Amino acid sequence: MLKYQQIAEEIEKYIEENELQQGEKLPVLDTLMSQFDASKSTVTKSLDLLEKKGVVFQVRGSGIFVRRHKRKGYISLLSNQGFKKDLEESHLTSDVIELKVRKPTAEAARNLNLELADDVYYVKRVRYINGQTLCLEESFFNKSIVTYLNKEIVSESIFNYIREGLGLKIGFSDMYLHVGMLTAMEADYLGMEEGAPKLDVETVFHLTNGQPFDFSIVTYNYEQSQFFLQANSQLL
């Protein structure tokens, strides 16, 4: 971790531990520089990172303020850490239904830029929150990138393993959301009625070099799921 990332992490921890509220002002740049014994450009980089992550907002000529939302129990849609971080007071578990090497579906091949003859790791899991079904997840990993998976790994955080075990750098992702009704098969896995509302989230995850390595389709039990999203001004 680089110094600016460390500083960003410490500021974020400080905000959480002290339960600072939205709109509270952080110390000025000079104070942060001497507090962390860091240059102006390093602290500025830390603050830019925190702004991108939605932890602070900066008002030109006025200061740096805490950005925080007030609702609990929401899943962050833009973060893989979301499950762990936002729901940390909840108990999350996974049931692995299937793990195997196979050929991709046409849809998976298209999203991963693969040929139909290429190999993928296929993972199917049901995830539980506090003992109730949260979602059904199907993932296709390009096997030439994610070269190895086993049942123990896919019972835990696959992304932690990809980062730390395989040393890959995870970059951006594209997500597609649809609302619909549960099929009989999905309802069965989720313990719901066929035809109940659902949210499908399809995601294509890329490495920092732009290569797609994971295509996943997650079907949420609408009764257990509420989602949170932050937008920054450049998008508005």
Added chain:
Amino acid sequence: MLKYQQIAEEIEKYIEENELQQGEKLPVLDTLMSQFDASKSTVTKSLDLLEKKGVVFQVRGSGIFVRRHKRKGYISLLSNQGFKKDLEESHLTSDVIELKVRKPTAEAARNLNLELADDVYYVKRVRYINGQTLCLEESFFNKSIVTYLNKEIVSESIFNYIREGLGLKIGFSDMYLHVGMLTAMEADYLGMEEGAPKLDVETVFHLTNGQPFDFSIVTYNYEQSQFFLQANSQLL
């Protein structure tokens, strides 16, 4: 518009007009600098903005590449421009059901940091895409910030008016998503069956100074709506 924003806009236009595909490489920094007659720091700022907007991705030591998704007809969840931009080939209209000054609901007051005795502009619209219902929208605007609205304004883009007519600077927003079933009233407005699936999106919009000015609740007709989202690496 500042020079770096202009350059960013021109690069984005170039990508669209030339239909560059995901992964295609843009000219190197030196070329862009001379092409736009701009300094290294200006062009770097332009590229950072485009990266934040999800238009390009930068690979250290390798170059700048086009970031683009392949699916058409998706609504960008993180952009107010989304409706206009992503659906530009579609025909969008609004029916204004109600526009008045009133007191906020408890929920609106809480999200806008208002007292129950304060005034808000309340707008209720049904939006149509290609003649079919897309969503039912209820918005509460803090009247001490959004001081004036009329029927003509709310038939068009309220945000364009807020920015250009009132000269306000729109900052970040927080969004909360829920999947559920249409109430009889919602179903009626959307021309659907009661109990059909729906997506509710609640958004708190803030000015760049952090003040919330608009709380909106949008209920989507699930048959007309598919949503698109981009995440950057710092969030993963």
